[in-house]
Amino acid sequence: MPADPSPLPPPGSTPGQTAWDRTLRSPWRGLLEGQPVGIVGLGLIGGSLGLDLQAAGLEVRALVHREATAERARQRGLASRVATDPAVLAGCGLVVLALPLDRLLDPDPALLQALPPAAVLTDVGSVKQPVLSRWQALLERNGRAGQAGLFVAGHPMAGTALAGVEAGVAGLFRGRPWVATPDARTEPGALALVRALAGAVEARWLTCDAADHDRTVAWISHLPVLVGAALLQAADRGSGAAGLGDLARALASSGFADTTRVGGGNPELGLLMARCNREALLACLDGYQEAIGSLQELVRNERWQELAGALLEAQRLRPGFLSPPPLPPGDPPPPQG
Amino acid sequence: MPADPSPLPPPGSTPGQTAWDRTLRSPWRGLLEGQPVGIVGLGLIGGSLGLDLQAAGLEVRALVHREATAERARQRGLASRVATDPAVLAGCGLVVLALPLDRLLDPDPALLQALPPAAVLTDVGSVKQPVLSRWQALLERNGRAGQAGLFVAGHPMAGTALAGVEAGVAGLFRGRPWVATPDARTEPGALALVRALAGAVEARWLTCDAADHDRTVAWISHLPVLVGAALLQAADRGSGAAGLGDLARALASSGFADTTRVGGGNPELGLLMARCNREALLACLDGYQEAIGSLQELVRNERWQELAGALLEAQRLRPGFLSPPPLPPGDPPPPQG
Numbered sequence: 001m002p003a004d005p006s007p008l009p010p011p012g013s014t015p016g017q018t019a020w021d022r023t024l025r026s027p028w029r030g031l032l033e034g035q036p037v038g039i040v041g042l043g044l045i046g047g048s049l050g051l052d053l054q055a056a057g058l059e060v061r062a063l064v065h066r067e068a069t070a071e072r073a074r075q076r077g078l079a080s081r082v083a084t085d086p087a088v089l090a091g092c093g094l095v096v097l098a099l100p101l102d103r104l105l106d107p108d109p110a111l112l113q114a115l116p117p118a119a120v121l122t123d124v125g126s127v128k129q130p131v132l133s134r135w136q137a138l139l140e141r142n143g144r145a146g147q148a149g150l151f152v153a154g155h156p157m158a159g160t161a162l163a164g165v166e167a168g169v170a171g172l173f174r175g176r177p178w179v180a181t182p183d184a185r186t187e188p189g190a191l192a193l194v195r196a197l198a199g200a201v202e203a204r205w206l207t208c209d210a211a212d213h214d215r216t217v218a219w220i221s222h223l224p225v226l227v228g229a230a231l232l233q234a235a236d237r238g239s240g241a242a243g244l245g246d247l248a249r250a251l252a253s254s255g256f257a258d259t260t261r262v263g264g265g266n267p268e269l270g271l272l273m274a275r276c277n278r279e280a281l282l283a284c285l286d287g288y289q290e291a292i293g294s295l296q297e298l299v300r301n302e303r304w305q306e307l308a309g310a311l312l313e314a315q316r317l318r319p320g321f322l323s324p325p326p327l328p329p330g331d332p333p334p335p336q337g
Numbered sequence: 338m339p340a341d342p343s344p345l346p347p348p349g350s351t352p353g354q355t356a357w358d359r360t361l362r363s364p365w366r367g368l369l370e371g372q373p374v375g376i377v378g379l380g381l382i383g384g385s386l387g388l389d390l391q392a393a394g395l396e397v398r399a400l401v402h403r404e405a406t407a408e409r410a411r412q413r414g415l416a417s418r419v420a421t422d423p424a425v426l427a428g429c430g431l432v433v434l435a436l437p438l439d440r441l442l443d444p445d446p447a448l449l450q451a452l453p454p455a456a457v458l459t460d461v462g463s464v465k466q467p468v469l470s471r472w473q474a475l476l477e478r479n480g481r482a483g484q485a486g487l488f489v490a491g492h493p494m495a496g497t498a499l500a501g502v503e504a505g506v507a508g509l510f511r512g513r514p515w516v517a518t519p520d521a522r523t524e525p526g527a528l529a530l531v532r533a534l535a536g537a538v539e540a541r542w543l544t545c546d547a548a549d550h551d552r553t554v555a556w557i558s559h560l561p562v563l564v565g566a567a568l569l570q571a572a573d574r575g576s577g578a579a580g581l582g583d584l585a586r587a588l589a590s591s592g593f594a595d596t597t598r599v600g601g602g603n604p605e606l607g608l609l610m611a612r613c614n615r616e617a618l619l620a621c622l623d624g625y626q627e628a629i630g631s632l633q634e635l636v637r638n639e640r641w642q643e644l645a646g647a648l649l650e651a652q653r654l655r656p657g658f659l660s661p662p663p664l665p666p667g668d669p670p671p672p673q674g
Contacts, residue, residue, distance in 0.1 A: 157590045177588055208584055216581045219572040220589040224596040226636075229651035230628035231564050235556040236654050238624040244553045247545055251514055252557040252658040253494045255599040259561040262592040264655030267648035274636050274644060285633040287575040289626065292567035296622040299563075299611050307611060311604035314566035317573050318601030321589040 031196035035093030036061045038119070040111060042073045042082070045124045045156060046098030047168020050078040052201040055170060061088050063111070064165075072165045086114030094193050097123040101272040105134050112142055120190040122152040122197070126217060126269075127276040128181040128210040136185065149187040152194040153210060155179045155217075156203055163266055171202075178203035181210035218280035220321065223288060225270045226281070228263015231256075368533035372430030373398045375456070377448065379410045379419070382461045382493060383435030384505020387415040389538040392507060398425050400448070401502075409502045423451030431530050434460040438609040442471050449479055457527040459489040459534070463554060463606075464613040465518040465547040473522065486524040489531040490547055492516045492554075493540055500603055508539075515540035518547035555617035557658065560625060562607045563618075565600015568593075 036059040039046045050060045054077070062079035063086055064070050073082045081088055086108075089095055095115055097104055104125050115121065125131045132153040139148045158176040178198035182191050191207075198205045208216075235256070239248035274281055298307040373396040376383045387397045391414070399416035400423055401407050410419045418425055423445075426432055432452055434441055441462050452458065462468045469490040476485045495513040515535035519528050528544075535542045545553075572593070576585035611618055635644040 157588055159590070159592070176590065179588065206587060212579075212581055212584060213588075215579055216576060216584045216588055219576050219581075220585050220593045223572070224568060224592050225648075226629065226632045227564060227568050228596055229648055230625060230632055231561060232651040232654045232658070233647065234621070234625040234628040235560070235658070237628070238621060239553060239556050242549075242552055244549055244556075247549060247553045248557050249657045250543060251494055251516065251550075251553055253496070253513065255496070255561050256557045257655075257659055258595040258598045259565055259600070260651075260655055260658070261595045263596070264651050267645055267652050270648045271641060271645045275639075275641060278636060278639070282633065282637055284571070284575060285629070285636070288567060288571040289629060289633070291571040291574070292563065292622070292626060292629070295563045295567055296619065296626070299615055299622070300619055302612075302615070304608060304612060308604055308608045310570065311562075311566055311607045314569040314597075314601050315604050317569045318594075318597055320586050321569070321572070321597070322594055 029196075029200075031193050032058055032094070032200060036080070036091060037197070038063065038089040038092030038095035038116075039079060039098055040089070040095065041065075041098040041100075041103075042069065042078050042165050042168065043098065043100075044159065044163055044167035044172070046096065047073070047076070047078045047165060048158075048170070048172035049096060049098065049124075049156075049168075049201060051168055051170045052173065053197075054080065056200045058200065061092060063088050063114075069165050076165070076168070078165070078168055086110050089114050089119075090116060092116055092119055094120045094122070094197060096197070097121065099123070099125075100268065101125045101127060101131075101276050104131060105276070107138070112138065115144075115147075117144060117147060118150075119147075120150045120152065120193045121147070122154045122180075122194045124154060124156055125276075126155060126221065126273055128153045128155060128179075128213045130276050132181060132183065132210050149185045150190040152186060152190050153181045154194055154198075155181075155213065156198070156201075157221075158203075163269075173198070173201040173203040176203055177206050179206045179208060179213060181213050182207060183210065214277050215280045215283075218277050218284045222270075222273045222277055222281050223284040225262050225265065225273065226285065227288065228260040229270070230263070232260050232264055366533075366537075368530050369395055369431070369537060373417070373428060374534070375400065375426040375429030375432035375453075376416060376435055377426070377432060378402075378435040378437075378440075379406065379415050379502055379505065380435065380437075381496065381500055381504035381509070383433065384410070384413070384415045384502060385495075385507070385509035386433060386435065386461075386493075386505075386538065388505055388507045389510065390534075391417065393537045395537065398429060400425050400451075406502050413502070413505070415502070415505055423447050426451050426456075427453060429453055429456055431457045431459070431534065433534070434458065436460070436462075437605070438462045438464060438468075438613050441468060442613070444475070449475065452481075452484075454481060454484060455487075456484075457487045457489065457530045458484070459491045459517075459531045461491060461493055462613075463492060463558065463610055465490045465492060465516075465550045467613050469518060469520065469547050486522045487527045489523060489527050490518045491531055491535075492518075492550065493535070493538075494558075495540075500606075510535070510538040510540040513540055514543050516543045516545060516550060518545060518550050520547065551614050552617045552620075555614050555621045559607075559610045559614055559618050560621040562599050562602065562610065563622065564625065565597040566607070567600070569597050569601055 037053055039050055039062045042062050042064050053060050060079040061081045067084055070082045070084055104123055123131055135151045136148040156173055156178045158172045195205050239245045374390055376387055376399045379399050379401050390397050397416040398418045404421050407419045407421055441460055460468055472488045473485040493510055493515045495509045532542050576582045
């Protein structure tokens, strides 16, 4: 690692504060070069990361669970080396744990043993507080207390409807947020390295408190899954009970498709989000039911002016949630591999 | 109108039955040619229709409310003739009432007077029972009892986020359902002409009972508006109350954007849907709240296996609502204008 990884990333964030990195595409190359990047798991996130990092000229070594996956990953060129033996991670200066939340929270002991003791570790899970606590504890309990500060909890917010070794695509992270949730133990150099990783794939770097992250994604990412799933169930049952199931399917158009996209997505992912962020999600469900109940009361009581006001409020709110602010104009172009 | 508009369209549908037209692109030209098509209103639907009908070689005459709109519509070439004087509709064999629901249900008396007495009339409103009853009564009360059977309630199910004279685009209806809700009074020749209209813009023709239509679109079109609007309101209030409003906006990604697209759409449209389809929508809201409440109970009680089952059910249900069946292979190519 070079001696001067400037400009330095922001220190661990204060709860409630959002810090967009305004020098996103800062010199990541100096931090990442010279040592291979390890990726554990080559699903949508891991595979996409492998493609982009290699395109940026970095060496990528990947660990997967099954030999068939390894074979397919090699065919797809998702990493320079792919193996089912954790020893493949030897020599990596940074290891990205791109595992599903359940396997991330309960990792294979052989994986833990094989992690290079000086490597910076990061994950890509959609819930951060449980991951951060769990991994700091795991590392301490396994005689790696010194590595606990090298664990950077992270969450690249990018996705498609696909999963598995076929899902990885180039450019998945470009312009998307990559959130890290450092705490007081996180070493600045480790955070800088993960920030360099995000920069290499042209993601938008952002840091915040882990608990803030989890409460926030409950609203904008986990709640929409249940909102959409309930719509699919209710529309199926309601139209079916009236003998209108076929007509409902014939008439459903892009509005229904969009509203239910994440609700009809990967059930394992939705389940893990709910399990790992249960308390925050329950609070969101309370707030949501209050909101939909209020709208129903307006319809029931024919309070049309108030309903118009509520729909206008919704229309005005949405653009704020749509896209992150544009990158600052002075940003240098991304480095080419 | 030619003597033999074969193959004849299906007769008025039986409630609960869905009849996809399997000869969609049947010879529409013979029915539509020789007389101009009138369009009242050149918003998204009217303007798009004007573009497509002219592209198919038909003459289109349009009536709009304001001179500024007429001027812009002429610049955009939305119709062959555009005027604010209802007399522009003279000579039209088919008039499409492409008005917002409120103006459709309470039309300008001057419009009513100017409609050619022998013209087939159709509308494009998203609720059908009130429109059908209202127009049959209006025509009767205005000494046009004979024309009541020429009124065909219709609903082309296509849309974008845009509205107004700038919104119309070519190809909006291609492959999308165009539903008609004939009843016992609807004359088969009138229905055939509207079916020809749908065929000319390459829509997918479908007939069903008006009440069935309204109950069905409440599930797949009107409920999603309130579901998405409530999500926007709840996410804004909930994250704001926790001081996480900025972070929520920074982290919201395509999943949130999609789930809220129709909920954050045109508020006037949402309000009119709710007003004109209130009873059906209230029933849907009951069913929906039951569904989301059940999911919340599963999360609250950590009944993870049942939650997994519910999310899997949602995933399995969604494809059925996504796209209409492909056109039959024997279909002739659409006529070129």
